[in-house]
Amino acid sequence: MTYLCTMRIRFGFLLALSILSFTAGKAQTASEHAKINWMSIEKADEMRRAQPRKILIDVYTEWCGWCKKMDKTTFEDPKVVEFINTHFYAVKLDAEQKEPITLGGKTYEFVGEGRRGYNQIAYELLQTRMSYPTTVFLDEGMNMIQPVAGYLEAADMLPILEYLATDAYKNTPWEDWLKKREG
Numbered sequence: 498m499t500y501l502c503t504m505r506i507r508f509g510f511l512l513a514l515s516i517l518s519f520t521a522g523k524a525q526t527a528s529e530h531a532k533i534n535w536m537s538i539e540k541a542d543e544m545r546r547a548q549p550r551k552i553l554i555d556v557y558t559e560w561c562g563w564c565k566k567m568d569k570t571t572f573e574d575p576k577v578v579e580f581i582n583t584h585f586y587a588v589k590l591d592a593e594q595k596e597p598i599t600l601g602g603k604t605y606e607f608v609g610e611g612r613r614g615y616n617q618i619a620y621e622l623l624q625t626r627m628s629y630p631t632t633v634f635l636d637e638g639m640n641m642i643q644p645v646a647g648y649l650e651a652a653d654m655l656p657i658l659e660y661l662a663t664d665a666y667k668n669t670p671w672e673d674w675l676k677k678r679e680g
Contacts, residue, residue: 532578533581534582534587536586536587536589537588538588539600542600542601545639549637550584550585551635551636551642552585552587553634554589554590554634555567556590556622556631556633556644558592558613561630563647567649571649574651577654577658580662581658584662585662590619590622591616592616592623593616594616594619595616600618605617608620624641626646630646631644632645632649632654632657633645656675656678
């Protein structure tokens with residue numbers, strides 16, 4: 498009888514352990530699935546040369562609260578994550594990065610200004626308007642499409658992503674395209 502009780506306890510323990518590991522594994526897989534494939538701007542340039550794709554650049558700073566909120570909300574939204582990973586090369590760019598960035602034969606340096614400063618590439622991408630967060634969109638040839646300044650909710654980001662990914666911006670004004678999309 499004692500042997501049977503011991504076996505039941507062991508079986509129950511193993512069953513509970515199996516269920517717990519299965520559940521933890523599923524939760525971990527779901528959270529891992531919902532991540533944007535962020536890369537450096539140099540890597541995105543290399544990738545787009547091999548397989549052309551537009552580039553999305555999240556220009557942020559370490560101290561920016563809205564940047565952190567956008568990371569935790571918009572850039573974690575499963576629809577946004579899937580769309581970005583499918584249609585864009587995604588770049589995280591710290592506007593205050595001190596290490597030089599070399600792109601297209603040009604080296605962008607850190608410029609100290611006041612207590613902080615900026616990297617020249619951020620200054621160029623933001624068209625001198627140093628506002629964070631700003632999402633910058635480049636075409637397959639690394640040409641500027643549009644910088645979009647400010648925090649964006651997922652519901653606001655998705656139409657922008659669709660508009661740019663489908664090349665609608667080339668021949669349809671944003672307002673007209675949005676009316677067709679919503680209508």
